[in-house]
Amino acid sequence: MKLFKLLSSIGLVLASALDSSAQGFSISPARIFLTGNPGETLSTTINISNSSDQQLSFNTRLQDWDRDSTGTKIYYASGTKPNSNSNWVSLTTNTVTIGPGETIQAALTMHVPNDARATTNSMLFFTQIAPQEKNNDPNKKIGINVLMEVGVQLYYIPPALNHGDLEFIDFQDFGLKSDSKVRKVALKIHNTGAINKDAFVRMELTNKETGEEIKIAAVPLAMLPEATQWVYIELPTNLKGNYLAVALLDAGKSYDLKVAEKEIIYTP
Numbered sequence: 001m002k003l004f005k006l007l008s009s010i011g012l013v014l015a016s017a018l019d020s021s022a023q024g025f026s027i028s029p030a031r032i033f034l035t036g037n038p039g040e041t042l043s044t045t046i047n048i049s050n051s052s053d054q055q056l057s058f059n060t061r062l063q064d065w066d067r068d069s070t071g072t073k074i075y076y077a078s079g080t081k082p083n084s085n086s087n088w089v090s091l092t093t094n095t096v097t098i099g100p101g102e103t104i105q106a107a108l109t110m111h112v113p114n115d116a117r118a119t120t121n122s123m124l125f126f127t128q129i130a131p132q133e134k135n136n137d138p139n140k141k142i143g144i145n146v147l148m149e150v151g152v153q154l155y156y157i158p159p160a161l162n163h164g165d166l167e168f169i170d171f172q173d174f175g176l177k178s179d180s181k182v183r184k185v186a187l188k189i190h191n192t193g194a195i196n197k198d199a200f201v202r203m204e205l206t207n208k209e210t211g212e213e214i215k216i217a218a219v220p221l222a223m224l225p226e227a228t229q230w231v232y233i234e235l236p237t238n239l240k241g242n243y244l245a246v247a248l249l250d251a252g253k254s255y256d257l258k259v260a261e262k263e264i265i266y267t268p
Contacts, residue, residue: 024052031153045105062086086122164193168260199251239266
């Protein structure tokens with residue numbers, strides 16, 4: 001276990017595959033990882049299930065995306081980011097219609113260029129649409145209602161990339177904000193590898209005078225290759241005394257558990 005000590009978030013609704021199931025449909029998987037050599041054509045399928053009693057229709061589109069310094073997704077026009085693979089992706093159809101109680105598969109193909117050498121990504125959106133109700137006003141046009149939009153993350157990962165690691169590089173305490181009554185700490189994390197990584201940041205507080213231990217709910221983390229990201233964690237507002245804050249960075253069995261410590265004195 002490595003030890004690292006530092007003492008001192010329109011009408012569209014973006015949903016995950018799990019969230020969309022509450023709306024009568026589900027699309028899975030939520031993330032697709034395709035691995036192959038440059039120049040190869042890779043393929044997979046996306047499952048679309050309709051658990052409602054109505055026929056559902058979807059339009060599809062691709063966009064580029066990345067994350068900002070806090071991990072929030074930022075979207076861009078297709079094919080505009082250096083790490084984009086949206087121009088490599090094709091579907092058998094741009095419109096999907098599925099009857100009540102049905103499950104269908106949409107075939108996805110990725111044509112990897114000969115010069116592909118790095119991890120790339122894009123977002124495939126399925127936008128659920130429904131015709132507007134008919135009306136008798138000849139001057140009023142019938143349009144489209146957007147009901148729900150689900151994004152599926154698409155990744156291409158070349159073989160034999162450097163997996164690297166996740167590292168803590170900073171640990172800051174923001175204290176108790178009087179205007180918002182929220183106490184926060186922030187941890188800055190860097191992905192040294194050429195592949196994206198998932199992890200959890202866990203935190204424990206120990207009162208150095210009383211020995212009281214407080215465990216904070218784990219915060220999930222998703223990082224793109226070679227990215228640096230801040231994770232903000234809310235702490236109880238009634239803390240008083242001298243505490244040792246211990247943050248644990250857990251990226252799974254393939255990586256060493258990282259630890260960052262910070263001594264903080266909390267006053268009312």
